[in-house]
Every structure is written in structure tokens, then in C-alpha cells.
Amino acid sequence: MNHPPLAIDVLDRCAEHRSDPDWLDAAWPRAQIVVCDPDADRIDADSAGLHYWDAETAPEGERIYLGGEEPAVFAVIAPVPDGLPTRWIGGAWDERDLAIAVEAIGVMHWRNAYRFHPATGEPLRARAAGWELAADSGRPVFPRTDPAVIVLIDDGADKALLAQHQRWAGPKSSSQPGSTRRGRYACIAGFVEPGESAEAAVHREVSEEIGFKLDRLEYVSSQPWPYPRSLMLAYRATADPSQELVLQADEIADARWFTREEVREMWVDTEEEIPSAIKISIARFLIGTWLDES
Structure with a gap:
């Protein structure tokens, strides 16, 4: 598997x-x-x-x-x-x-x-x-793991929606409308809040960060991530690409739809710049699995 x-x-x-x-x-x-x-x-x-x-x-x-x-x-x-x-x-x-x-x-x-x-x-x-x-009094304290969600959104066909966090943002690659920014694009992700299911967290994070509503949401897998001590819960989703992108300015620098060929080219262009730890992240797994479906 x-x-x-x-x-x-x-x-x-x-x-x-x-x-x-x-x-x-x-x-x-x-x-x-x-x-x-x-x-x-x-x-x-x-x-x-x-x-x-x-x-x-x-x-x-x-x-x-x-x-x-x-x-x-x-x-x-x-x-x-x-x-x-x-x-x-x-x-x-x-x-x-x-x-x-x-x-x-x-x-x-x-x-x-x-x-x-x-x-x-x-x-x-x-x-x-x-x-x-x-301690000398009080209940024992056990290890804590913070649940977080991450989702790859596609259009039901040949495109995936990827976003660029502000901390990864660079200048635009050209002045043409719709051009990408230099830097790393990835999936939407965020932590699960108290009293919230993982699925509800996905819908909330997507709505907050890019203003989208999801049509379909499916759980894929989980993976521990030790920085600092998270459990990543991975999902796939489909959304209507005609929706208007409304970016959360303090979090997201850019977001856009990419074809599979564009993602492959982006991976080749940034391969040497990406830390080896990021290459085994669940975000890379989600995107790589989507690329293999073509």
C-alpha cells in the first residue's frame, strides 16, 4: 500500500x-x-x-x-x-x-x-x-501531539489548487496577470481547534485562507511530523474552480490553479532548493500521488 x-x-x-x-x-x-x-x-x-x-x-x-x-x-x-x-x-x-x-x-x-x-x-x-x-502533587503529564489537517484540492479534472504562505513568498516570476511567485507552493494546512472535528477543520482552514467551499472531502492517511510534535491528517478535496479566491492576507501570499505539467516543472525548478526533510512531508506525498494519477 x-x-x-x-x-x-x-x-x-x-x-x-x-x-x-x-x-x-x-x-x-x-x-x-x-x-x-x-x-x-x-x-x-x-x-x-x-x-x-x-x-x-x-x-x-x-x-x-x-x-x-x-x-x-x-x-x-x-x-x-x-x-x-x-x-x-x-x-x-x-x-x-x-x-x-x-x-x-x-x-x-x-x-x-x-x-x-x-x-x-x-x-x-x-x-x-x-x-x-x-510533580509532588497533581496528575501526571503525558506526551502531547497536536492534530493538524492538510488538504490537496483539485478541480475534478487536471488541475490542483496550491497556495504560497507568506513566509515562502518571493517576487512574481513576471508582470503578466496570473503569473506565479517565486518560492514554494503547497497544500492548505492548519491545526485542529478545540471542539472541532478534523473534517470541520479542513473546511474552516480552506474558507479562511482562500475563501473556497469544498464539494467533496476524503481522508487519505496520517503521518507524524516532529516539528514541533504534530500528527498530520491528510485529505483530498474537490472544489468548483469558478469560485473567487479570497486570500487571507496575513497568511497567504498567493494561490492559483496548476496543471499537472506545471507542477512537474515547478518541482524540477525547486528540487535543489527544498530541504530534504520537506521532501518526505505529507504535502509532497499528496501532490506526488495526484501527479501519478495522470
Whole structure:
């Protein structure tokens, strides 16, 4: 089955070991260890994949058990030693490295955000191998994942509607009406609000950002995204292209309909400029799947 690059399950998280300190202590000397640097917001890796440390050489820091048994895999939250490379997740990594990196970076971001109990203000300490935080009083704090939606809109035929966020905007490629701006075009996306279904969030985000109403909406797949700690819920939709585009000025710099050939040309033109992490995003998956339908 075709699935987004990060929608993978290749590392058994073995949650039953998280509350077994004897097992964790015995597993540590033989473990594979990755180092997550909270100051650099990166993981110790290069273009080929993750760097795995052993228990004797890993820097001191908070340990988080990620899964596996022989060997067990741990993350250490600590500064990466000077001179070693750090990266976001890499588009050319194998599935195991990707799964470990997404889990480790997501947990690191959660730990950075929750230093004090949100109800009592007390300092939090880790337990359950890093998967719970607790204070002297109050309920434990568990990892948080923020649901977000993303949608590829087509016209029911050969065109897709893509938008350019203000932070990606560049000058127009020509002065002709309808010309594109230089920079990255992508799908409409946004976070699910409290009390809102994912489907309602898609309709709201599309209405807010480009002023469109959708005729058809279908769920496609999900994928974790560790920046900061999101779960992307992907959709396909169809809309009437005769509707007037009404752009949300503080969010969207440009939006327009593209043919498949135009999207292919745009991908070729921007391939070298796009970070490798973006190439494994669910937005690229949605657009690539649409291109393959022709």
C-alpha cells in the first residue's frame, strides 16, 4: 500500500518496559543511543542517517527509552559534542532511522515545552523511561501531539489548487496577470481547534485562507511530523474552480490553479532548493500521488 514516508511502524515501542527499571538498567549497556540536542533543535546525524552511540561514549543527559529489545534504543537529551553534525530528519534515511528520529525529536520537543506542571506550576520530573512527567502533587503529564489537517484540492479534472504562505513568498516570476511567485507552493494546512472535528477543520482552514467551499472531502492517511510534535491528517478535496479566491492576507501570499505539467516543472525548478526533510512531508506525498494519477 502506498503510504506517506513517515507513516511507518518499524520499531516496536515495547511500552511494557517503560515502568520496569530493572529491565531498563540491564538494557542500557547494550543499547543503541541517539542524541537529541534541544538547543540546536536537531538530532545527531548526517545525510546518510543517524549516529548511534554506545553506553560508554554517549554524553550525559536525560534518557528516554524509545523501544526495541535486542538492542534497545534510547534517546539522550543533551548537547551534541562540538564538531559533530546535527540535522533535521533526512529524506534519504532508511525507514528505521526515520522512525527513531521522528519519535525522539517529538519527545524532545514535548519535554522542552513541559518543564512545570500546567495546573500547579511545580517542577516536573521524568518517570516511565521518559514517557511521563510528574510533580509532588497533581496528575501526571503525558506526551502531547497536536492534530493538524492538510488538504490537496483539485478541480475534478487536471488541475490542483496550491497556495504560497507568506513566509515562502518571493517576487512574481513576471508582470503578466496570473503569473506565479517565486518560492514554494503547497497544500492548505492548519491545526485542529478545540471542539472541532478534523473534517470541520479542513473546511474552516480552506474558507479562511482562500475563501473556497469544498464539494467533496476524503481522508487519505496520517503521518507524524516532529516539528514541533504534530500528527498530520491528510485529505483530498474537490472544489468548483469558478469560485473567487479570497486570500487571507496575513497568511497567504498567493494561490492559483496548476496543471499537472506545471507542477512537474515547478518541482524540477525547486528540487535543489527544498530541504530534504520537506521532501518526505505529507504535502509532497499528496501532490506526488495526484501527479501519478495522470
